[in-house]
Amino acid sequence: MPDPLYFCELLPNIKQVSVSIESQDGEIPTSVGLHPSKRALTVKYGLRTAHVMLPTPIDSPSITLTPATTYRLSASQTYLSSGEYETFSSPVQDPWDASFVFSECSLRCIACTTAIIPGGRIQKWKNLPSEHWADMMDLWHCHKPHNKNGTSEGSRYSGVGRIVAESAVGLVDPMYFLLRRDDCENITFEQTRPNEAETVTCQICNVPLGIVDAKADGIRLMKWSLSLGLGSFKENGDEVLDSYTLSQWLSAHLQYLVDNTGQRKFLVKPGASILSQQHLDGSGKRVEEASEGVHIWVFNPNTLITRSQKPTPARAVKVYYQTVRSKEEVDGLGDIETVYLPQAVYDQFGRLLEEGNASLPGDLRTWAGSWQGGWLERF
Template sequence: MSSTKPLIYAELLPNIRQLSVLVALDAPCGPGTKAELSADGQRFILQHEGDITTLNLPGQAVSNFSLQKPVLGDKELSWRIPVAGQASRDSIENAQSNEAPWSAKELSEDAEFACRDCGTIIVEKETIKEWRDLPSENWAEMMEFWHCHKPDLPPEEASGSSRHAGHVHPEEIAASKGYGATSKFTARTGIGFIDLTTFLLYSTDCANLKITETTVNHQSLASCASCHHDIGHHDHDSRGIRIYKWSLALISSQPRSIKFPSLASILSSKCLEILNANCVSRLIFEPEIFSSGQQSSASHSTSATWPCSTTSTLCSLTISELSRQQPKMLSKMLSVESSRLLLWFLSPALIYSTSICPSTESGKFITTLPKLAMKVFWKVISADEAKTLLDGETAEGLMLPGDIVAAIGRNLAESALCLPPSARKFNKEWDVALMNRYQPSR
């Protein structure tokens, strides 16, 4: 009997209506190794060395489809399985939508938020009477463009017989209507404004915060008064405090409210917004510098770091070696002061399932149900390489706190443990990762 369960990974290929199933074994498959589908086509069942491993598939397979027999002696197996029926409208809309944790519809007046590190209350219950979702960052520019180019222009907003001949673009008109390019939302007491990654709150609505002004750009950092972890910053333009969602834990009586959304589920929504708005497929995660030689995690004694190409080592490991060597692999660190993360997004809406997956919170391996994720190729690049890509407009930049850039780097490296060894590298240059997206309760 095998000491380690096989790693089974499956993903839905909607364009060709197929499921791709990959299996990695510790021991070569023998006469007793057999794969089959459940009667309803919802599960993949593998028998190997006396063990049975079952995986919930990310789509319903044709139940009577006969799987090819494994080749004796192989340690990696693969199948392509046809999907039953056509894609439903709900599944298409869910994949195309872009939702982030803790939107206004998920929060109520009794929502209470605490520091995720130490549990100190940051936003007390009933302090925020109303939660409001903010529009995307480029909403003002889009509205102003629409106002200037809408089909039926009032006489006072255009001149000449042609709609574009002598067309005037007065910023005052759009601004007076509340959607000029210079229009901004400002914090208001009792109201919590929500974007994809932060809350914008009035300063007096926050508790147990310490505001520290840095030496660069006079930026003011907001940290937890108890554990001193940086959890946001003072937004001078919006006249309020921006608190990072990933720094908070929700205390709420709502049973369906998620308490600790993962960093990946929060950042993936921001990435998708940038990709769609700028028609690009590559992003560079850059650490914010708030003071000379310091990252945004200035209150911590250790500098922010991330694993350097750890999946190069992962590709050669057997399944049993993964759990033993994971801490060692993730200890290979690189200073963020001179480096960046380059992410190339291949699939923004991948539905996958895996029989074994690392849990960032517990450090253990857990089985998972089908998940929605973004499939990513990624690598560490230097600051000079990042500047070249940004200047050439072949990638967009996303500034993040240094410790968050480090954390997402570790998450990307850990996600490769869900994949069979042959699927963890692309073209020797790129590491392959899965960035889980948020799926609200329906």
């Protein structure tokens, strides 16, 4: 008989652990008890025993529970005030920011490890400001500059503060590196759609690496398409590489948007790039915009989970999502922040959500009729 499907989540605001268990063959458990370690539930189906691993220890006066499919258990207060939990719950610095990357580092294609930026080519790495900084100047100034006609010049901040790629300098955003084209090697360029930026691809394996950022006179190499060479080498001569999953990068971007916009719901659509202006015409509206998209709700941006497929505690973002397939459905969402992902990444994002949904017990897969449940692994 297959082991039960389960999903457990820490609810930090109420200091409880939510547990959902589903027998894959419809069998009802004969008994459920708390393991002596208080870090697992022991579920018995007749003579067969299975264990449901919990994201935190449990405070419970009793080790016997009424057999059921869902539980709310009190998380250990001692654990929640411990250094171990602090490590899980504390904010994580964006990987590969300017303080982490140094001149000896290289940037390599994540698929074939071909060097895109050899070690030693970039002499200085600098963090970029938020892409919204120029737009925020109107809010930061109580008295905006005016021209001779008395008109505010606030809209001209973007031009004055235009960021341009520099030779031998790497500019670092939470999601990408902005670099001069001449500093890169083993890359080619493709024009995928008439109104979108050129795609930068690996010359060896043809994997998309980023886009041309004409406004900044450079290219954006997306971090999820790269491995970072750390400047040290193994005995066989291969460079030691650092890399993360696409799920981790995308969840970090959703967290970034939550922190910077104050919103929890976003429309994710296929497009040239994340927050790129290359697909905009002079009116500020997207040209030939796709009607498909994913309406995503970042329900809990930082939680601890365990699940059947991975019983060790992991940080995750809990989400609900809806697929939209027409312009009418998109318009029905009203004024909502739109996030553009390259088509290949958008397709992978959809698969990640579907795989996360399929890993959940049946009672968690849908909510309020139209929302589908899911999660993304995070840093």
